[in-house]
Amino acid sequence: MIEPFDVVDLIRGKRDRGTLSTEQxxxxxxxxxxxxxxxxxxxxxxxxxxxxxxxxxxxxxxTLAMIDSGERMSFDGLTKxxxxxxxxxxxxxxxxxxxxxxxxxxxxxVPQLSGRGLGHTGGTLDKLxxxxxxxxxxxxxxxxxxLDEVGAVVxxxxxxxxxxxxxxxxxxxxxxxxxxxxxxxxxxxxxxxxEGTSALVLDVKFGSGAFLTDIAQSRELAExxxxxxxxxxxxxxxxxxxxxVPLGLAIGNANEVRESVEVLAGGxxxxxxxxxxxxxxxxxxxxxxxxxxxEAALRDGRAMDTWRAMISAQGGDPDAALPxxxxxxxxxxxxxxxxxxQQALPFGIAAWRLGAGRARKQDPVQHAAGIDLHAKxxxxxxxxxxxxxxxxxxxxxxxxxxxxxxxAYRIGTDGDEIVTGGPLIADRIGS
Amino acid sequence: MIEPFDVVDLIRGKRDRGTLSTEQxxxxxxxxxxxxxxxxxxxxxxxxxxxxxxxxxxxxxxTLAMIDSGERMSFDGLTKxxxxxxxxxxxxxxxxxxxxxxxxxxxxxVPQLSGRGLGHTGGTLDKLxxxxxxxxxxxxxxxxxxLDEVGAVVxxxxxxxxxxxxxxxxxxxxxxxxxxxxxxxxxxxxxxxxEGTSALVLDVKFGSGAFLTDIAQSRELAExxxxxxxxxxxxxxxxxxxxxVPLGLAIGNANEVRESVEVLAGGxxxxxxxxxxxxxxxxxxxxxxxxxxxEAALRDGRAMDTWRAMISAQGGDPDAALPxxxxxxxxxxxxxxxxxxQQALPFGIAAWRLGAGRARKQDPVQHAAGIDLHAKxxxxxxxxxxxxxxxxxxxxxxxxxxxxxxxAYRIGTDGDEIVTGGPLIADRIGS
Numbered sequence: 001m002i003e004p005f006d007v008v009d010l011i012r013g014k015r016d017r018g019t020l021s022t023e024q025x026x027x028x029x030x031x032x033x034x035x036x037x038x039x040x041x042x043x044x045x046x047x048x049x050x051x052x053x054x055x056x057x058x059x060x061x062x063t064l065a066m067i068d069s070g071e072r073m074s075f076d077g078l079t080k081x082x083x084x085x086x087x088x089x090x091x092x093x094x095x096x097x098x099x100x101x102x103x104x105x106x107x108x109x110v111p112q113l114s115g116r117g118l119g120h121t122g123g124t125l126d127k128l129x130x131x132x133x134x135x136x137x138x139x140x141x142x143x144x145x146x147l148d149e150v151g152a153v154v155x156x157x158x159x160x161x162x163x164x165x166x167x168x169x170x171x172x173x174x175x176x177x178x179x180x181x182x183x184x185x186x187x188x189x190x191x192x193x194x195e196g197t198s199a200l201v202l203d204v205k206f207g208s209g210a211f212l213t214d215i216a217q218s219r220e221l222a223e224x225x226x227x228x229x230x231x232x233x234x235x236x237x238x239x240x241x242x243x244x245v246p247l248g249l250a251i252g253n254a255n256e257v258r259e260s261v262e263v264l265a266g267g268x269x270x271x272x273x274x275x276x277x278x279x280x281x282x283x284x285x286x287x288x289x290x291x292x293x294x295e296a297a298l299r300d301g302r303a304m305d306t307w308r309a310m311i312s313a314q315g316g317d318p319d320a321a322l323p324x325x326x327x328x329x330x331x332x333x334x335x336x337x338x339x340x341x342q343q344a345l346p347f348g349i350a351a352w353r354l355g356a357g358r359a360r361k362q363d364p365v366q367h368a369a370g371i372d373l374h375a376k377x378x379x380x381x382x383x384x385x386x387x388x389x390x391x392x393x394x395x396x397x398x399x400x401x402x403x404x405x406x407x408a409y410r411i412g413t414d415g416d417e418i419v420t421g422g423p424l425i426a427d428r429i430g431s
Numbered sequence: 432m433i434e435p436f437d438v439v440d441l442i443r444g445k446r447d448r449g450t451l452s453t454e455q456x457x458x459x460x461x462x463x464x465x466x467x468x469x470x471x472x473x474x475x476x477x478x479x480x481x482x483x484x485x486x487x488x489x490x491x492x493x494t495l496a497m498i499d500s501g502e503r504m505s506f507d508g509l510t511k512x513x514x515x516x517x518x519x520x521x522x523x524x525x526x527x528x529x530x531x532x533x534x535x536x537x538x539x540x541v542p543q544l545s546g547r548g549l550g551h552t553g554g555t556l557d558k559l560x561x562x563x564x565x566x567x568x569x570x571x572x573x574x575x576x577x578l579d580e581v582g583a584v585v586x587x588x589x590x591x592x593x594x595x596x597x598x599x600x601x602x603x604x605x606x607x608x609x610x611x612x613x614x615x616x617x618x619x620x621x622x623x624x625x626e627g628t629s630a631l632v633l634d635v636k637f638g639s640g641a642f643l644t645d646i647a648q649s650r651e652l653a654e655x656x657x658x659x660x661x662x663x664x665x666x667x668x669x670x671x672x673x674x675x676v677p678l679g680l681a682i683g684n685a686n687e688v689r690e691s692v693e694v695l696a697g698g699x700x701x702x703x704x705x706x707x708x709x710x711x712x713x714x715x716x717x718x719x720x721x722x723x724x725x726e727a728a729l730r731d732g733r734a735m736d737t738w739r740a741m742i743s744a745q746g747g748d749p750d751a752a753l754p755x756x757x758x759x760x761x762x763x764x765x766x767x768x769x770x771x772x773q774q775a776l777p778f779g780i781a782a783w784r785l786g787a788g789r790a791r792k793q794d795p796v797q798h799a800a801g802i803d804l805h806a807k808x809x810x811x812x813x814x815x816x817x818x819x820x821x822x823x824x825x826x827x828x829x830x831x832x833x834x835x836x837x838x839a840y841r842i843g844t845d846g847d848e849i850v851t852g853g854p855l856i857a858d859r860i861g862s
Contacts, residue, residue: 011607015481040474044606047478050446175475176442 003027007037007045014048022061029065033164039171046168046177054182056227062182063228066190069164073111073140073196078147080109083283084195086188087203088221089122090210091348092246095203096124096154097260098268098276098298099283101306104151105297108287111147113157113195122253122357125156130254130323130367134316150309162190170361179211181221189228199235199286201279202226204429207244207421209344215240215426222429230431235286237430239278244421245377246347248272252356252370252391254322264304269376271424273298278425325368325391329398333381337411341419342377346408350401354392366393378418381411434458438468438476445479453492460496464595470602477599477608485613487658493613494659497621500595504571504627509578511540514714515626517619518634519652521641522779523677526634527555527585528691529699529707529729530714532737535582536728539718542578544588544626553684553788556587561685561754561798565747581740593621601792610642612652620659630666630717632710633657635860638675638852640775646671646857657861666717668861670709675852676808677778679703683787683801683822685753695735700807702855704729709856756799756822760829764812768842772850773808777839781832785823797824809849812842 005027014020020028028045031037054062075082083103087093100110114136116123125136138146138155146153159166165187172178192200202225205211206218222238229236248269250259262268263276277294284292297303308318351357355366372389375381387409390401410419436458445451451459459476462468485493506513514534518524531541545567547554556567569577569586577584590597596618603609623631633656636642637649653669660667679700681690693699694707708725715723728734739749782788786797803820806812818840821832841850 008605008607011478015478015607038470038605040470040602041606043471043474044478044608047442047446047475048482048607051479051482171471174439174469175472176439176446176479177475 003031003036007031007041011041011045011048014045014052017052019055020058022057025058025061026065029062029069029164033069033167042168042171043175043177046172046175046180046183049182050177050180056224059182059186059224060228060231063186063190063193066162066164066168066186067194070162070194071160072194073161075109075111075144075147075196077144078109080107080147080151081199081287082109082111082147082197083199083201083287084111084192084197085201085203085279085283086192088184088188088205088211090205090243090247091344091351092248092251092256093122094127094248094250094256094260095272095276095279097127097257098263098272098303098307099279100152100154101264101310102276102280102294102297102303103283104310105302105306106284106289106292108151108284108289109147110152111143111195111197112152112154113161113191114154115157116358122256124154126365127253127256128154128316130257131311131316131318132320134311134314138314146310146313150313151306152310153313154310155314157191157195161194165190181217181224184211185221185224185228189225189232193229193232193234197234199283200229201282201286202236202238203275203279204238204240205243206240206426207242207344209246209348210243219427219429226430237282237286237428239282239425240427240429241275242421242424242426243344244419245342246344246373247275249373249376250370251347251351251373253365253367255370255372255391258322261307264298264307266299274424282428323368326393327391327395327398329390330386331388331390331402333383333385333387333411335411336383337381337413338416338418339375339377339379339381339387339409340412340416341410342373343408346404347371350390350404353401353404354390354397355394369393369397377420434462434467438462438472442472442476442479445476445483448483450486451489456489456492457496460493460500460595464500464598473599473602474606474608477603477606477611477614480613481608481611487655490613490617490655491659491662494617494621494624497593497595497599497617498625501593501625502591503625504592506540506542506575506578506627508575509540511538511578511582512630512718513540513542513578513628514630514632514718515542515623515628516632516634516710516714517623519615519619519636519642521636521674521678522775522782523679523682523687524553525558525679525681525687525691526703526707526710528558528688529694529703529734529738530710531583531585532695532741533707533711533725533728533734534714535741536733536737537715537720537723539582539715539720540578541583542574542626542628543583543585544592544622545585546588547789553687555585557796558684558687559585559747561688562742562747562749563751565742565745569745577741577744581744582737583741584744585741586745588622588626592625596621612648612655615642616652616655616659620656620663624660624663624665628665630714631660632713632717633667633669634706634710635669635671636674637671637857638673638775640677640779641674650858650860653860661862668713668717668859670713670856671858671860672706673852673855673857674775675850676773677775677804678706680804680807681801682778682782682804684796684798686801686803686822689753692738695729695738697730705855713859754799757824758822758826758829760821761817762819762821762833764814764816764818764842766842767814768812768844769847769849770806770808770810770812770818770840771843771847772841773804774839777835778802781821781835784832784835785821785828786825800824800828808851
């Protein structure tokens with residue numbers, strides 16, 4: 001086959017702040033997928049994109065080319081409308097767990113293709129796998145059945161969706177080219193568009209525990225993704241949400257399932273409830289139910305019923321006891337006062353070091369490892385009271401986790417500024 | 432083995448405009464040489480270095496680390512002083528051929544480890560291989576013998592010198608990361624320092640036919656390399672020379688040998704003589720002979736005698752006829768006037784398309800292919816007179832070569848500006 005472009009010319013073009021044409025991008029992604037463009041060439045291109053950026057048109061072309069590298073799913077056979085949610089990832093972010101059944105309880109289909117955690121942010125599939133019997137792998141036929149009967153399914157994306165993205169994502173992970181707006185936006189949106197949802201709500205995080213810490217960058221990412229969705233005919237909106245503080249009181253896997261069930265039972269921490277309700281309203285609005293009474297579905301057990309059906313449909317036992325860690329370590333307040341700071345990133349790293357996350361793709365996670373917080377910023381604490389409990393299967397993990405938490409929280413006096421970086425939901429992007 | 436650094440952290444550091452420590456650079460080069468750091472990771476690092484640069488200290492550390500990846504040669508056993516020359520490469524740049532024997536005729540040892548051409552600039556070894564019987568491969572023992580007896584040797588660098596550079600250079604070539612001052616400087620200087628010369632003169636080109644077209648960038652490269660040489664105890668200086676116009680009248684391989692022999696016989700084009708003499712003076716000055724009468728050695732046959740001995744020592748027959756091309760094509764002046772422009776780059780590309788150069792490392796060159804110029808900028812030309820002759824073994828090569836020359840030369844009228852971009856030798860850098 002005669003190649004229409006020279007990949008070195010394309011790399012040099014982006015390196016020198018040029019734009020890549022639609023034809024060049026389509027060829028690049030195709031040639032990379034079939035192995036004609038080598039990993040080292042794509043790595044150089046990814047770094048050039050990271051440092052020199054891409055125009056909106058280039059990002060759209062990249063997204064479409066990655067979609068075209070694989071198959072597209074379709075939920076046209078469903079009588080329900082489909083709506084999906086994606087979070088850019090944060091510490092204690094278990095929102096998918098209560099959200100999917102909550103939205104599904106309104107007769108909307110929520111096909112939630114999720115991933116596993118890598119680094120300090122957890123993965124939805126890892127959390128659900130702490131439920132006895134639950135399996136992430138579901139065939140496309142069974143997925144449609146569950147959507148029809150139950151309404152919500154959370155499962156692993158098949159390798160047939162946007163394989164170019166799968167290959168590029170693995171490359172970015174080892175070449176320091178993850179936190180790039182064009183690359184993040186095209187990666188997320190290629191999978192979501194290929195998945196065939198008709199509506200999509202994005203939870204784009206900012207703050208110390210997010211991939212993009214700066215709110216201006218997160219806003220740009222959100223705007224880019226919303227435009228990509230709209231261009232592809234997917235009704236898309238985004239919430240910009242604060243990830244300076246861990247979300248909720250549980251960071252880990254089994255403990256996040258427990259907290260999610262509390263929310264579905266009408267309780268749970270205020271921030272988790274607030275974000276779950278806001279995202280559910282957004283999803284239902286895009287699905288044509290702007291007036292849905294979301295809180296009522298949490299209060300009256302409809303969301304919980306859907307949760308139980310959703311877990312059972314994938315082989316899980318919603319009544320089984322969740323795994324407990326072999327060892328725990330309680331950290332207490334050394335003084336009385338007000339908890340004024342609780343930084344997301346170090347708590348995420350600490351939970352990861354306890355075994356809740358993985359360093360390499362092939363590593364397992366320890367489902368009972370993690371952190372339970374006993375106070376949130378603004379709470380009054382008394383000397384000697386438990387501030388948080390660390391859980392791990394291996395006691396030798398505690399010291400490095402505690403090391404990560406050095407300076408990560410602070411007890412001040414009444415009147416000190418509470419450092420949370422503003423409200424939980426900073427803005428909404430999209431029509 | 433426990434690795435002291437995480438390569439992704441190092442890539443991210445350079446990506447974010449940080450500096451790499453001495454320990455980090457030493458580890459990176461070592462880990463890349465032994466294959467622990469993957470090509471795609473080094474490609475991302477190379478692009479980050481290309482776009483964000485390196486401090487002088489980092490460049491020095493990179494150079495030293497690449498030297499330490501292999502062996503060092505030593506000419507301590509020689510009674511002669513050693514001096515070497517390196518050119519960053521240009522169109523028609525055959526200067527090594529007359530220069531090495533000229534300098535050696537003054538009793539100085541010139542161990543000239545050279546490369547092959549890739550792209551539009553030719554390689555010294557390719558040119559010499561058009562001489563019947565001449566071989567580029569010489570053992571270290573034989574090299575020392577030739578230096579002792581003849582004084583000059585031009586041969587291929589062994590793979591034992593700076594192997595990290597060999598690996599990185601091949602990677603840069605396919606990842607669009609060639610034209611970077613830190614990477615060029617460390618690549619050239621690691622090999623030259625490992626080679627063990629006590630003095631080094633650099634011919635750093637600028638202009639349309641050079642790797643770095645901008646004179647300010649070429650000056651920075653020259654200053655960087657001179658500092659690296661001095662730091663390593665090698666007496667180093669550099670000339671900044673103009674590569675907007677092809678050097679001499681011959682571009683190719685056999686025809687460049689012919690032109691070099693003309694210079695050694697006391698004739699040859701004025702620009703080739705000027706640069707040969709200037710570089711010879713510089714090399715002899717660094718070797719302790721500031722008053723050497725270089726022109727006399729060209730006039731009285733001493734340089735020619737050394738040339739003949741040098742060629743014979745490597746199996747070549749200095750009296751054998753040079754190969755002639757099967758086909759020639761003459762381009763004539765379409766009007767009378769003054770030749771006001773003759774651009775190096777298109778002439779280099781045209782010669783390369785005729786077969787004088789190679790597209791891939793493993794390709795052979797055609798020794799008789801190339802271009803002979805019959806006029807230089809400033810010359811008066813008459814309608815119908817030959818302007819240049821293209822030579823090739825395969826007549827189908829002419830059309831693409833002629834295509835490259837479209838707009839590459841221009842005949843004006845008396846009084847028009849002659850476009851050469853200034854004098855041949857723009858500046859001298861170093862002590």
